[in-house]
Amino acid sequence: xxxxxxxxxxxxxxxxxxxxxxxxxxxxxxxxxxxxxxxxxxxxxxxxxxxxxxxxxxxxxxxxxxxxxxxxxxxxxxxxxxxxxxxxxxxxxxxxxxxxxxxxxxxxxxxxxxxxxxxxxxxxxxxxxxxxxxxxxxxxxxxxxxxxxxxxxxxxxxxxxxxxxxxxxxxxxxxxxxxxxxxxxxxxxxxxxxxxxxxxxxxxxxxxxxxxxxxxxxxxxxxxxxxxxxxxxxxxxxxxxxxxxxxxxxxxxxxxxxxxxxxxxxxxxxxxxxxxxxxxxxxxxxxxxxxxxxxxxxxxxxxxxxxxxxxxxxxxxxxxxxxxxxxxxxxxxxxxxxxxxxxxxxxxxxxxxxxxxxxx
Numbered sequence: 001x002x003x004x005x006x007x008x009x010x011x012x013x014x015x016x017x018x019x020x021x022x023x024x025x026x027x028x029x030x031x032x033x034x035x036x037x038x039x040x041x042x043x044x045x046x047x048x049x050x051x052x053x054x055x056x057x058x059x060x061x062x063x064x065x066x067x068x069x070x071x072x073x074x075x076x077x078x079x080x081x082x083x084x085x086x087x088x089x090x091x092x093x094x095x096x097x098x099x100x101x102x103x104x105x106x107x108x109x110x111x112x113x114x115x116x117x118x119x120x121x122x123x124x125x126x127x128x129x130x131x132x133x134x135x136x137x138x139x140x141x142x143x144x145x146x147x148x149x150x151x152x153x154x155x156x157x158x159x160x161x162x163x164x165x166x167x168x169x170x171x172x173x174x175x176x177x178x179x180x181x182x183x184x185x186x187x188x189x190x191x192x193x194x195x196x197x198x199x200x201x202x203x204x205x206x207x208x209x210x211x212x213x214x215x216x217x218x219x220x221x222x223x224x225x226x227x228x229x230x231x232x233x234x235x236x237x238x239x240x241x242x243x244x245x246x247x248x249x250x251x252x253x254x255x256x257x258x259x260x261x262x263x264x265x266x267x268x269x270x271x272x273x274x275x276x277x278x279x280x281x282x283x284x285x286x287x288x289x290x291x292x293x294x295x296x297x298x299x300x301x302x303x304x305x306x307x308x309x310x311x312x313x314x315x316x317x318x319x320x321x322x323x324x325x326x327x328x329x330x331x332x333x334x335x336x337x338x339x340x341x342x343x344x345x346x347x348x349x350x351x352x353x354x355x356x357x358x359x360x
Contacts, residue, residue: 002081003058005311006108007035010056013316021047023059048074054104054322057081060158061166065090068105072097077104077322079315082170083343084336086160091340092360095333104321106314107336109174111250112329113310113317115284115296116271120254120261121179121329122290130258135180135235137252137262139172140243144221150198156219161347163219165191168250169239169346170339174331176235176252177338184235184342186357187227191220191350194242225346248307269304292328 007017019039022028032040041047047055048070055071057064057080065085071078078098084107085091098105111117123129143149153159153167160166177183200215223239240246250265260274270283284305286297296313299305317327342358349356 003031003056005308006056006058006079006315008308009312009315012312013319015054015315015319018052019047019050044070047071048076053077054079054319060152061086061160062158065094068094069097072101072103072105075101075103077318079106079108079318080333080336082107082109082336083160083166083340084333085340088337088340088344088360091333091337095337098333104318105333106318106321107331107333107339108311108314109171109178109331109335109339110307110310110314111171111175111265112178112331113296113313114263114265114268115293115305116268116282117175117179117263118292118296118329119282119284119289120263120271122292123261124179124181124254128259129254129256129261132180132182132229132231132233132254132256134255135176135182135229135233135252136237136255137172137176138238138240138249139168139251140238140246140249141168141241142244142246144195144198144241145244147195147197148199150201154198154217154219159219160343161219162191162223162343164221164239164241165189165223165225165346166343168241169223169225169237170343172237172239172250172252173342174335174339175250176237176254178329178331179252180254182229182231182233182235184227184358185230186355187225187342187345187349188355189223189225189346189349191346192222192224193217193219194221220350223346223350265307268306 020031021041028040054077197214253262262272345358
């Protein structure tokens with residue numbers, strides 16, 4: 001699923017897809033044929049030696065570190081899906097390697113690229129909301145609600161120790177930290193498994209059913225987290241992949257002394273503002289608001305933009321960075337390493353049933 005999104009975004013951003021590497025030589029050939037790509041690589045070594053300038057890593061989580069390390073050693077610019085590494089130490093090592101290699105290395109925290117998110121952030125930076133009182137929200141999905149559904153992410157050997165939080169909670173934390181300007185300093189978390197057994201062998205992402213024998217589930221379906229920021233601002237987030245009817249509801253609200261703002265990713269063309277004088281919805285507008293909202297609003301108001309547009313804008317900004325530009329808000333490997341530190345703290349807190357510092 002996500003590799004096709006990367007390919008589409010690369011083409012929109014003006015890139016030429018010169019080759020593809022799948023999980024086997026046969027899969028590489030099939031993908032190359034389906035996409036009209038010249039090369040279906042037979043190995044990572046062949047890819048690393050190819051003419052590709054930028055490599056998009058869209059494979060299962062446990063493969064990210066070895067793939068990226070080989071690509072960085074070959075001098076490639078890299079876009080790597082999150083989580084950057086299955087541990088905080090691994091993610092930091094990849095970040096350090098990228099810095100030493102002097103290449104552009106980014107992570108698709110693409111919800112930063114909703115134009116109205118940029119507008120909220122600009123208002124935060126202008127001091128419109130005053131000091132924060134509370135940061136809260138949720139990220140809810142239902143694609144694993146059925147006991148018949150499974151996916152490689154369920155297996156910690158492929159996905160890592162955390163599933164729901166590492167997969168989607170990471171997006172929420174990155175977005176809220178980036179927009180609010182606050183950093184989560186300590187937290188207490190609870191991880192819950194709603195479905196004790198799932199079909200063994202995985203299945204298609206966002207649908208499909210896996211048949212055959214079942215296996216015990218050891219990664220969470222649900223995460224609930226209370227946190228405090230470095231400025232002692234309280235917050236909370238609820239994460240679930242078993243919330244019936246919720247497809248991709250990333251929602252946050254930021255409550256300040258001078259006003260509040262909220263954003264719903266499933267309704268991305270507007271955001272809510274609250275104040276002592278009342279509340280109102282503000283609609284995305286390519287002709288007004290912050291410079292970043294206008295830059296990313298390539299369609300006039302009333303012509304909906306969404307997730308695919310965010311991804312294409314992120315890829316375009318990555319390619320601009322390769323050309324030597326410095327796009328605002330581009331999420332890098334450093335942001336991926338930060339995310340891994342938060343995921344690690346959530347896992348430790350749940351295991352130890354204690355408030356846990358968010359530290360490398």
